[in-house]
Amino acid sequence: MDEFRLLSLLSDKQPRRKRVVENILKGRRTVSTLFWGMRYGILDWLGYEKKLQRDTYDSVFDQLIQEQLVEAVDQQFRLTEFGTARLNQLAKTHYQPQNLAVGQFYDSQLFQERLLLIIQVVSEYSFDNRQYYPQLASQANLQFAREWFRWFKINGTVDLFAKEIQDLLQNLNDDRLALLVAFRFMGHGTMGLTTQQLAVEYNSDVDQIAAIQTDVMLGFIPRIKENPESLLSPLIAGIDSSRVSASATQTLAEVWQHHSFKQISQQRRLKESTVKEHILEAAILLPIDEIPYDALISQSLRKQLASILSGQEIDEWQFDQLTAKLPDLDFFYFRLYQILRSKEHVK
Amino acid sequence: MLNRAQLHAELKRYTGFDEFRDGQEAAVTSLLANQDTLAILPTGAGKSLIYELYGKISNRLVIIISPLLSLMQDQVSSLNYRGERRAVAYTSLLMGQDKAYIEAHLNQYRFLFMSPEMLVNDAIFNRIKQLQPGLLVIDEAHCISTWGPDFRPEYLLLGKLRERLGSPLTLMLTATATPKIKLDIKAKMGLPDATEVMTTIDRPNIFIGVQHVDSAKDKMNHLKQLISNLTMPGIIYFSSKKVANQVAEELNNELAINVAAYHADLSSDDRFKVQQQFMSNQIQLICATSAFGMGIDKNDIRFVIHYHMPSTLEDYWQEVGRAGRDGKQSVAIILYQKNDERIQLSLAESSLPTNEEIHLYYQNPSRFAKVDDDKFRLVKFYATHRVREDQLVQLLQKRQQSRTQSIREMVSYVNYAECKRELIGRHFKATMKDHDEKCCSNEITSEIIESLNLPEPAILDTTNPVKLDWKRVISNLFLLKN
Numbered sequence: 001m002d003e004f005r006l007l008s009l010l011s012d013k014q015p016r017r018k019r020v021v022e023n024i025l026k027g028r029r030t031v032s033t034l035f036w037g038m039r040y041g042i043l044d045w046l047g048y049e050k051k052l053q054r055d056t057y058d059s060v061f062d063q064l065i066q067e068q069l070v071e072a073v074d075q076q077f078r079l080t081e082f083g084t085a086r087l088n089q090l091a092k093t094h095y096q097p098q099n100l101a102v103g104q105f106y107d108s109q110l111f112q113e114r115l116l117l118i119i120q121v122v123s124e125y126s127f128d129n130r131q132y133y134p135q136l137a138s139q140a141n142l143q144f145a146r147e148w149f150r151w152f153k154i155n156g157t158v159d160l161f162a163k164e165i166q167d168l169l170q171n172l173n174d175d176r177l178a179l180l181v182a183f184r185f186m187g188h189g190t191m192g193l194t195t196q197q198l199a200v201e202y203n204s205d206v207d208q209i210a211a212i213q214t215d216v217m218l219g220f221i222p223r224i225k226e227n228p229e230s231l232l233s234p235l236i237a238g239i240d241s242s243r244v245s246a247s248a249t250q251t252l253a254e255v256w257q258h259h260s261f262k263q264i265s266q267q268r269r270l271k272e273s274t275v276k277e278h279i280l281e282a283a284i285l286l287p288i289d290e291i292p293y294d295a296l297i298s299q300s301l302r303k304q305l306a307s308i309l310s311g312q313e314i315d316e317w318q319f320d321q322l323t324a325k326l327p328d329l330d331f332f333y334f335r336l337y338q339i340l341r342s343k344e345h346v347k
Numbered sequence: 348m349l350n351r352a353q354l355h356a357e358l359k360r361y362t363g364f365d366e367f368r369d370g371q372e373a374a375v376t377s378l379l380a381n382q383d384t385l386a387i388l389p390t391g392a393g394k395s396l397i398y399e400l401y402g403k404i405s406n407r408l409v410i411i412i413s414p415l416l417s418l419m420q421d422q423v424s425s426l427n428y429r430g431e432r433r434a435v436a437y438t439s440l441l442m443g444q445d446k447a448y449i450e451a452h453l454n455q456y457r458f459l460f461m462s463p464e465m466l467v468n469d470a471i472f473n474r475i476k477q478l479q480p481g482l483l484v485i486d487e488a489h490c491i492s493t494w495g496p497d498f499r500p501e502y503l504l505l506g507k508l509r510e511r512l513g514s515p516l517t518l519m520l521t522a523t524a525t526p527k528i529k530l531d532i533k534a535k536m537g538l539p540d541a542t543e544v545m546t547t548i549d550r551p552n553i554f555i556g557v558q559h560v561d562s563a564k565d566k567m568n569h570l571k572q573l574i575s576n577l578t579m580p581g582i583i584y585f586s587s588k589k590v591a592n593q594v595a596e597e598l599n600n601e602l603a604i605n606v607a608a609y610h611a612d613l614s615s616d617d618r619f620k621v622q623q624q625f626m627s628n629q630i631q632l633i634c635a636t637s638a639f640g641m642g643i644d645k646n647d648i649r650f651v652i653h654y655h656m657p658s659t660l661e662d663y664w665q666e667v668g669r670a671g672r673d674g675k676q677s678v679a680i681i682l683y684q685k686n687d688e689r690i691q692l693s694l695a696e697s698s699l700p701t702n703e704e705i706h707l708y709y710q711n712p713s714r715f716a717k718v719d720d721d722k723f724r725l726v727k728f729y730a731t732h733r734v735r736e737d738q739l740v741q742l743l744q745k746r747q748q749s750r751t752q753s754i755r756e757m758v759s760y761v762n763y764a765e766c767k768r769e770l771i772g773r774h775f776k777a778t779m780k781d782h783d784e785k786c787c788s789n790e791i792t793s794e795i796i797e798s799l800n801l802p803e804p805a806i807l808d809t810t811n812p813v814k815l816d817w818k819r820v821i822s823n824l825f826l827l828k829n
Contacts, residue, residue: 116616119824126826133424133623136615139435139445162825169817182820184616190824191624194607194617200599210614 007087015076044100099218123187248278370546383541407481419460434458463501488519492531578801579631586655595634609635646672
């Protein structure tokens with residue numbers, strides 16, 4: 001977390017909640033965090049800094065306020081003119097992740113570990129060496145590497161493999177980035193450079209370097225996918241991770257099968273409020289056509305809500321304002337309608 | 348039962364070695380005679396070979412209880428390195444699917460490393476029991492005596508767990524143990540009659556010394572002076588990750604050597620790189636916390652400097668033992684500034700729960716159900732094992748006293764004006780070599796270092812990778828056929 005990161009997650013137009021931005025970075029998946037993360041257009045950053053400390057975050061935030069780069073608007077925050085200028089200036093020298101969205105759909109840790117491991121395995125193999133210390137990897141990935149290697153010896157060659165790795169780096173069209181990632185690789189007689197060593201060399205810091213390496217490697221995934229012949233194809237099998245939790249996915253499937261909230265909550269022994277939270281989570285994270293909005297929210301209710309809320313920005317809608325006119329309205333429908341309208345708006 | 352020639356044949360077959368190192372043969376022989384064994388062998392003596400060879404010969408499951416995750420990983424890696432794939436570390440760091448994978452394939456492993464905390468888990472314990480392990484190994488067995496009561500109370504359960512496992516043959520391994528600790532280990536394991544295998548703890552090729560300094564600045568100056576006089580590679584130990592980072596940075600900037608910091612804050616990727624670079628002499632000097640070294644198999648380390656002294660003589664001697672495993676002249680030096688022990692004393696104090704904290708817990712344990720802090724974990728452990736509040740207070744008081752005592756012993760060592768080696772020998776009740784000019788000193792001058800005639804430094808790998816372009820990196824990585 002640094003000045004640039006935080007500035008880039010704030011806006012000069014839309015005031016944003018301090019804790020929402022923090023919770024998005026930490027990967028807290030409450031419906032309220034996800035909803036506002038969607039409204040701010042920063043959902044791809046979900047879980048980007050899982051270990052972020054409250055103290056660190058607050059001190060960077062306070063510093064921005066003190067320097068008048070950020071101003072408070074009704075307990076929310078917005079970039080000042082200075083803030084916007086500083087952000088634009090910093091953007092020239094700072095790396096902005098390109099593949100965050102890929103990271104939301106794939107287990108990047110698993111992918112990186114696999115790739116680093118098989119690079120080592122092929123490197124040692126190319127030198128005919130069988131005695132070496134394998135890189136630290138999970139049991140599943142060690143097993144994966146063994147199986148992949150057996151397959152590779154039949155279906156590939158070292159030259160083809162090296163060419164693929166070369167192409168991935170070549171495609172970055174940026175020798176500096178390519179070198180940063182190449183130094184992450186280890187193999188026979190090649191020990192790589194640590195993030196610390198690279199930070200000194202590039203006059204950057206350890207976290208920046210690690211973030212760049214991860215982001216560039218994530219960008220390999222779509223490229224591997226494009227090429228079914230790739231020797232790296234097996235690496236991306238089974239590493240896609242759904243953004244929506246397993247339990248919410250199940251709830252959604254049941255809603256598509258026309259089960260009522262009551263049925264679902266009884267069958268699965270969940271509170272009805274939990275069932276509703278599942279649907280909101282899925283609605284926020286999935287495209288509009290993957291949610292049965294028509295079954296969930298009637299046209300007549302939509303009309304009522306539209307007329308009461310007409311002319312107001314979606315961000316400014318207040319539930320309290322509606323209950324005066326629709327005293328029995330469940331918050332769930334208010335929020336779901338808000339999500340629907342947000343998604344239609346984006347479309 | 349194998350005779351001596353057969354045993355040597357097995358050694359050759361599995362390891363390629365012709366000869367055992369001191370102590371290994373006696374320990375394997377004792378195990379093959381079905382005797383529970385306590386082996387006290389110095390660091391670098393090849394303790395793991397004992398259970399490795401026994402496992403291969405008996406062809407039965409070997410369970411190795413080990414205190415440190417990083418150490419387990421290192422041991423699994425070196426078994427892998429020697430071609431043994433049926434080794435795995437079953438640790439709390441495993442992801443759910445990995446854990447499930449190991450559990451489902453448990454019967455396929457020959458060497459299973461785990462922490463005492465993992466063994467306590469009923470489900471896994473019962474599975475292991477079914478598999479009827481041929482050997483239970485307690486690695487770093489001194490933890491039963493020195494760590495057990497506070498940091499790792501589960502160590503105290505090992506005796507009972509062993510019994511519940513059906514009392515399998517047991518090997519207790521440690522590098523350093525005073526007679527008192529030896530007795531304590533055997534008593535807590537319920538094996539008072541275990542055979543003892545011991546070799547000398549002395550490392551006659553290591554010169555040991557202390558340099559007293561007046562200030563932090565003075566310490567840094569002495570450190571730089573030492574480094575320019577000594578022969579690489581070396582390790583400097585710190586109690587603080589922050590200071591390790593700072594010193595590594597300063598040395599890197601000012602001296603013409605490659606230095607790296609190593610501690611728990613590094614990613615596992617970077618830790619592996621630092622280890623490998625050090626092993627292959629791309630890095631000559633490591634600024635580390637005690638996390639570094641347990642699994643490092645590098646025998647030409649020429650010096651170990653303690654920027655902060657450790658908290659016990661046992662730890663000290665263990666860390667010193669990482670130098671000079673090749674038998675050539677090496678050096679171990681503590682840089683001591685008056686009151687340095689305060690760091691250790693305050694660490695010792697702050698890591699144990701206070702009487703008030705204990706009282707709060709006993710009054711209302713449910714309030715702490717969700718607290719996951721080491722101190723409360725400790726109190727909870729004793730409370731659930733039916734130790735009364737007053738007993739626990741007393742127990743921890745005694746524990747605190749003995750830790751303070753250990754730190755005081757360390758200070759006495761540092762201030763001891765006579766032969767340092769003799770004092771170490773007295774502490775461990777061991778025979779040491781007689782004092783000579785290459786034994787020890789209370790002041791480290793350039794002349795003394797020079798008189799030691801240190802061997803030639805390891806040749807530095809000077810290929811500077813940063814000057815490479817990425818295409819060179821890739822082509823170096825793969826020996827391309829075209």
